[in-house]
Amino acid sequence: MPAESFLIALAGGLLLLWAAKRTQLYKGPIGGSLAAMIGFLLASQVGAVVTGLAHGEHEPTGWRVVMVLAFLAFFVLANIVLGIMGIRLFRKL
Secondary structure, rough: HHHHHHHHHHHHHHHHHHHHHHHOHHHHHHHHHHHHHHHHHHHHHHHHHHHHOOOOOOOOOOHHHHHHHHHHHHHHHHHHHHHHHHHHHHOOO
């Protein structure tokens, strides 16, 4: 899930965080994965701008692309963890 669907994931994550705070269950993991998801997406965007990939100053090869794609992979991983924690919260309730 790339960054295009970020707003949907953010809305779902905020709803999960609200439910976790209301039930006092899984607040830490849900809040942490939501914060990691936001942080890794911002890091990938800032990394692309700082390294010049966003502007086309450098060819999309080498360590620059690996860094940006690694941040995007961690973004997806944090989103998966958020989904798993949502399922665990649902099953606990």
